[in-house]
Amino acid sequence: MSLLTIDIDYLTRILTDLLAIPSPTGYTDELARYVSKELDALGVFYEITRRGAIRARLDGKKPKPARAFVSHLDTLGAQVKSLKANGRLELVPIGHWSARFAEGARTTVFSEQGAYRGTIMPLKASGHTFNEGVDTLPIGWEHVELRVDAYSKSQDHLQRLGIDIGDIVAIDTAPEFLQNGFIVSRHLDNKAGVAVMLSALKAMMDTGKTPTVDVFWLFTIAEETGHGATSILTPEIASLVAIDNGTSAPGQNSDEFGVTIAMADQTGPFDYHLTRKMERLCRDGHIKYQKDIFRYYRSDAASAIEAGADVRTALITFGVDGSHGYERIHMHALRSLAELCTGYALSSVEIQRDAREFAGLKGFTTQPTEDADQELTAETDVTPTEP
Numbered sequence: 001m002s003l004l005t006i007d008i009d010y011l012t013r014i015l016t017d018l019l020a021i022p023s024p025t026g027y028t029d030e031l032a033r034y035v036s037k038e039l040d041a042l043g044v045f046y047e048i049t050r051r052g053a054i055r056a057r058l059d060g061k062k063p064k065p066a067r068a069f070v071s072h073l074d075t076l077g078a079q080v081k082s083l084k085a086n087g088r089l090e091l092v093p094i095g096h097w098s099a100r101f102a103e104g105a106r107t108t109v110f111s112e113q114g115a116y117r118g119t120i121m122p123l124k125a126s127g128h129t130f131n132e133g134v135d136t137l138p139i140g141w142e143h144v145e146l147r148v149d150a151y152s153k154s155q156d157h158l159q160r161l162g163i164d165i166g167d168i169v170a171i172d173t174a175p176e177f178l179q180n181g182f183i184v185s186r187h188l189d190n191k192a193g194v195a196v197m198l199s200a201l202k203a204m205m206d207t208g209k210t211p212t213v214d215v216f217w218l219f220t221i222a223e224e225t226g227h228g229a230t231s232i233l234t235p236e237i238a239s240l241v242a243i244d245n246g247t248s249a250p251g252q253n254s255d256e257f258g259v260t261i262a263m264a265d266q267t268g269p270f271d272y273h274l275t276r277k278m279e280r281l282c283r284d285g286h287i288k289y290q291k292d293i294f295r296y297y298r299s300d301a302a303s304a305i306e307a308g309a310d311v312r313t314a315l316i317t318f319g320v321d322g323s324h325g326y327e328r329i330h331m332h333a334l335r336s337l338a339e340l341c342t343g344y345a346l347s348s349v350e351i352q353r354d355a356r357e358f359a360g361l362k363g364f365t366t367q368p369t370e371d372a373d374q375e376l377t378a379e380t381d382v383t384p385t386e387p
Contacts, residue, residue, distance in 0.1 A: 003285050004203040004342040006335050012177060014038070015195040015334075019185055022108060022170030024077025024094045028052055028221040031073045035219055038198055042205050044217070053232050054219040058204060058345070060211035065238035065354035068216035068311075069200075069341060070300040071193035072223035072244075075186075076324060078102070078120075078169040080109070080146075087153040089146035091120070091169060095224035099141045101325040105186075106172040107146060113162030118148040118169075181331040182256075188327040192318055193243040194219060196334050200341035211345040220300055228303030238354035239274055239312045241344065242301040243337060245327075246292055246317030254319040256330040258288030259340055262315035265294040267302040271312035273351065273365055278314055281343045287336050292317075310357065316340060 023031040032052040039046045039056050046056035054073075060066075077094040084090055089109070093099070102120045109116045122144055124130040124137045137143055146169065152158055175185035183192070197217055204211070216237055220228050223244075233240065246254035246262065254260040261278050262270060282289035301313035318333035353363035 011199040018191040019173040025074040056217040060213040066214040066236040070218040080167040097324040189245040200338040228300035230307040245320040248319040253292040256319040274312040274314040
């Protein structure tokens, strides 16, 4: 398998732009506009749903069984829960993330009268006042508040500013792109995945390569709250590959380098045949990869299956250190993922039966059932070595 060349400068620019556009779940319109304009620039056909999810399509040599990649535009964030008597804001999180990572975050509050800057502060924020009480304050959303950078000393002041219950709060990304390839930022989950998909699309368009079958490039807007790819698939899509973050943490096998192929998440195993195909493509293309299982994780693929889509699913990831917190990734993983995307789009279709939603047993898949060959006997005390 020959890999297409990924434009790293383009990938960097796209990711930089994406990180600069606030997009907590429920506030994704501007990012949807940005991605749509980028698809226009690449010359890729797309449609936008009522709420702003995007379905792009690259025509293949055949329309079916179509393939799809999916990543999400939305990120973690917060919402105004109440206007406090001290002129500050009580918050609730958008998505699942700890208030431990919210403390000290710079933010933007979007009110109907305009945007205000602010900082998420612990309730005991002054060491000169609370001394050791700062360190003993519990962690939780009920123990933080948003200090608005405007004259605001009472609930009435907040109302005059036009701030109200339900207003969206975006968390600053504060990105850093290091010379050694590391990228540190909030919300790399999953703006890095979006950048990977657009970079793979650019490589396909630049080379003029035609995919084996139609390939859809899906960008969802509510993955962090569990909705994800519930209503964006078309009936001809037989395989769905989600691109998201892997969890590089103790007890996990994910890595910040290469591709991490998820074999299962909290919703169960991914499709046997599609995940093994991702592994074969990595081996054939000499792409570094590793496999992992995530216990406290779900993706767009899970929401698609739960919504009733009869599609094979896989999850390929870039390893993230500190997921849903102060995240770090490496460009090597993003490039590797983009290369894998192009390899999959150009690969042959082994399961031709998938072109039909219902069919007979002919052409149905098989899984290994025979006993494995035993190369070592009980008397042989030899430790196998790497080939």
